[in-house]
């Protein structure tokens with residue numbers, strides 16, 4: 001058994017603004033975003049296309065700069081990408097020339113982790129994502145769901161304090177998507193990492209999250225927040241729980257406008 005990550009992270013977003021400007025145009029993508037995501041929390045952002053979800057996540061990832069406000073992980077200002085934040089995006093492709101195991105070990109190798117230690121970690125995560133027998137396969141030999149499992153393992157292998165996921169299951173078929181959601185919850189419970197998840201799938205948001213933030217567009221902002229009061233250790237049956245259905249209806253109404 002591997003040592004658990006040192007600590008999961010707290011994300012603090014204060015008065016965040018994002019304006020995309022060019023010579024000819026100015027577009028306010030995000031206005032006054034205030035949001036704190038606690039240690040080991042699973043928080044999901046939902047909202048219509050174009051409301052700035054990806055923009056927000058990219059800034060937390062350090063891939064894009066805010067126009068105003070502040071963004072911190074564990075009290076430290078975000079100034080660029082870092083190993084403390086793992087990322088899994090929908091189109092975030094694996095390295096096609098590396099095997100599954102080499103993809104998982106990639107970040108560790110960069111950090112100079114020894115082969116022995118790398119093997120231990122990749123063995124552990126191959127098991128977590130149930131792809132032990134695919135360690136020598138290449139990405140092109142895998143299904144979409146398997147590829148995303150490897151992407152999750154690759155992110156987790158670096159032991160990030162925060163996992164950032166932008167519609168990671170958006171391209172998968174319905175059945176695979178459900179399996180991935182269950183696997184992700186298992187991993188989250190084991191790994192004790194903070195998760196900031198984005199989806200436009202309300203059902204997915206409720207199934208996975210402890211808290212859901214609804215964003216609206218024009219300019220991108222937070223409209224409302226919901227705490228998901230469903231039992232932990234969720235099984236698919238939770239989808240028939242009256243509280244699940246009530247929340248689904250409420251979120252559906254909110255997103256229609």
Ligand SMILES: Nc1ncnc2c1ncn2[C@@H]1O[C@H](COP(=O)(O)OP(=O)(O)O)[C@@H](O)[C@H]1O
Pocket residue numbers: 020027029047048049050051052053054055056
């Ligand atoms: N680099 C960019 N330059 C100009 N506008 C952008 C850029 N990236 C995103 N936008 C605009 O910002 C808005 C929010 O985009 P995005 O964050 O991708 O939304 P979402 O992920 O919620 O669908 C959209 O209207 C989009 O067109």
Ligand SMILES: [Mg+2]
Pocket residue numbers: 053054055166
């Ligand atoms: Mg997006």
